[in-house]
Amino acid sequence: MLSQIPSKLDIVTSHLRIQDYLKKTPVLFSEEINDQIGADVIFKCENLQKIGAFKARGGINAALSLRKDDLQKGLCTHSSGNHAQAIALAAKLLGTRAYIVMPHTAPKPKINGVKKLDAEIIFCEPTLQAREDGVEKVVEKTGAVFIHPFDNYDVIAGQATAAKEILEENTELDYIFAPVGGGGLLSGTALSAKYFGKNTKVIGCEPEGAADAILSFKSGKVEKAPFVKTIADGLLTNLSEKTLEIIRNGVEDILTVSDEEILEAMKIMMDNLKIVIEPSSAVPLAVLLKNKERFAGKKIAIIISGGNVDLESFGLKI
Amino acid sequence: MLSQIPSKLDIVTSHLRIQDYLKKTPVLFSEEINDQIGADVIFKCENLQKIGAFKARGGINAALSLRKDDLQKGLCTHSSGNHAQAIALAAKLLGTRAYIVMPHTAPKPKINGVKKLDAEIIFCEPTLQAREDGVEKVVEKTGAVFIHPFDNYDVIAGQATAAKEILEENTELDYIFAPVGGGGLLSGTALSAKYFGKNTKVIGCEPEGAADAILSFKSGKVEKAPFVKTIADGLLTNLSEKTLEIIRNGVEDILTVSDEEILEAMKIMMDNLKIVIEPSSAVPLAVLLKNKERFAGKKIAIIISGGNVDLESFGLKI
Numbered sequence: 001m002l003s004q005i006p007s008k009l010d011i012v013t014s015h016l017r018i019q020d021y022l023k024k025t026p027v028l029f030s031e032e033i034n035d036q037i038g039a040d041v042i043f044k045c046e047n048l049q050k051i052g053a054f055k056a057r058g059g060i061n062a063a064l065s066l067r068k069d070d071l072q073k074g075l076c077t078h079s080s081g082n083h084a085q086a087i088a089l090a091a092k093l094l095g096t097r098a099y100i101v102m103p104h105t106a107p108k109p110k111i112n113g114v115k116k117l118d119a120e121i122i123f124c125e126p127t128l129q130a131r132e133d134g135v136e137k138v139v140e141k142t143g144a145v146f147i148h149p150f151d152n153y154d155v156i157a158g159q160a161t162a163a164k165e166i167l168e169e170n171t172e173l174d175y176i177f178a179p180v181g182g183g184g185l186l187s188g189t190a191l192s193a194k195y196f197g198k199n200t201k202v203i204g205c206e207p208e209g210a211a212d213a214i215l216s217f218k219s220g221k222v223e224k225a226p227f228v229k230t231i232a233d234g235l236l237t238n239l240s241e242k243t244l245e246i247i248r249n250g251v252e253d254i255l256t257v258s259d260e261e262i263l264e265a266m267k268i269m270m271d272n273l274k275i276v277i278e279p280s281s282a283v284p285l286a287v288l289l290k291n292k293e294r295f296a297g298k299k300i301a302i303i304i305s306g307g308n309v310d311l312e313s314f315g316l317k318i
Numbered sequence: 319m320l321s322q323i324p325s326k327l328d329i330v331t332s333h334l335r336i337q338d339y340l341k342k343t344p345v346l347f348s349e350e351i352n353d354q355i356g357a358d359v360i361f362k363c364e365n366l367q368k369i370g371a372f373k374a375r376g377g378i379n380a381a382l383s384l385r386k387d388d389l390q391k392g393l394c395t396h397s398s399g400n401h402a403q404a405i406a407l408a409a410k411l412l413g414t415r416a417y418i419v420m421p422h423t424a425p426k427p428k429i430n431g432v433k434k435l436d437a438e439i440i441f442c443e444p445t446l447q448a449r450e451d452g453v454e455k456v457v458e459k460t461g462a463v464f465i466h467p468f469d470n471y472d473v474i475a476g477q478a479t480a481a482k483e484i485l486e487e488n489t490e491l492d493y494i495f496a497p498v499g500g501g502g503l504l505s506g507t508a509l510s511a512k513y514f515g516k517n518t519k520v521i522g523c524e525p526e527g528a529a530d531a532i533l534s535f536k537s538g539k540v541e542k543a544p545f546v547k548t549i550a551d552g553l554l555t556n557l558s559e560k561t562l563e564i565i566r567n568g569v570e571d572i573l574t575v576s577d578e579e580i581l582e583a584m585k586i587m588m589d590n591l592k593i594v595i596e597p598s599s600a601v602p603l604a605v606l607l608k609n610k611e612r613f614a615g616k617k618i619a620i621i622i623s624g625g626n627v628d629l630e631s632f633g634l635k636i
Contacts, residue, residue, distance in 0.1 A: 026344035028366060032434070052592055116350070263636050270594055273366075274366055275593050276588055276592040307592035311588070311634060316629060316632055
């Protein structure tokens, strides 16, 4: 288990440790999108990762970093989203148990996703306090190890492997764009850009309706969003001390977009890339569309964070 | 230009000729789908190909096989769908003109796709006669070369390269499943399975609402479907003499499914593979779901033919 900011060797080791458990996700591009933006854009498809999100990387890495006797006691987390499935998958792959504290208001597809992976779900009220209390009880009772969704250096090192894979096959990147919620993906991306890139800069992409990271980035303290209301349900959380420190040192800028801009980008991506993405994954393209001039002519990679979206809630009937 | 059934060398040459113009499409899989079927299934994602469909392969191959002075006169075809975009793309890439005769009832994304590629569209009534008449007029007027969507050995050799790519990376396949409309993809797949597979069998997958291929396969003559009514808009056409001959010699079986079964498979693929597919592309998985016992434990590749679907027509509002 890492007790400080992951080094280059830590990320290389993490990648070797997890890669047999994961899918090698493809990188896609679209001439139409390039034409529309006037830049050379590639998309790293973590929506095509196991559990449909990059979170599998960090969850499996953190689980594999535990001592064997700790691992055997089980894994525990609270999450209403992709991290819950990541921990459930890690437990299943490594032959241990997962205890997931979930608000009873969590969307059914996400509850079902966790159930299918044989995790034990402990429902709670939809407040942070109730979730943390739930975890505490589970840990007390079972001895399971709590794995935080992002305030954990092994999780960050795992998430960093997505950008590492991009940079191994695309050595001349000017920028990597990643969405930012708690900052696990963005901080890992910043580390990989520093270690494996050639002057590759990183841009954090945030919804206006959960604009905490941009504030924290400026003030240097973990700030809350002025208000929380966005379609990008994967990006509601605040940064943590660990992710903020890395992001302040390694990210060039954090840029925000409205829900309208996010939805427009989501449609463009589904139409042109022919992939299913969750709204959070459209935030980086929305940022790029909004700031075309700044990034004109650049070679840019966008990390598509996940594809766990209930398209029925957008009216789809198949 | 090929005047007989493509040989192994013809397909190898075709592949070399076209590959710089195309995307190398990824192969995806889903543990959930494997569990549901009880087989080991991989999906070759031609929906992620240029123009969103495998047809780019055959169209570009046929265009590149023309003499230079013929090519300069332009390309012409009739198609309501992906072949239209393939010819438009081929013309654009090779610096010539494309004339596309399209029924005015063609799906919007397909019309827009052709327009974006700068082809000239000639709208006609949605009958085969009107389409053929339209082409005849264009050829007379412009001297453009007509490229048939499937009754053309260069087109067939191009489509064969999808299965060739699958077999190069997956040498131990028991089966390849491909949808069948006019039979360009299915006949090409049958040839590649014979030339590049190790006892790899091919199954043609057809909607009950356009069940001509199964009849032709049995009788040995090009038959019409008893009725045409299916959601799989890419598979409405009859076979041709050329495709039927290859299919009869190289395909193990043709199996049919209902629209209900196609839609169920489409939903499963979008939910689990996180990709956008057109209904025609769901036909092979629907066949597999319907015939689980027959294919239990087998290693199977499914060719996803395309992703050009108007999800708004399925209610999606983004």
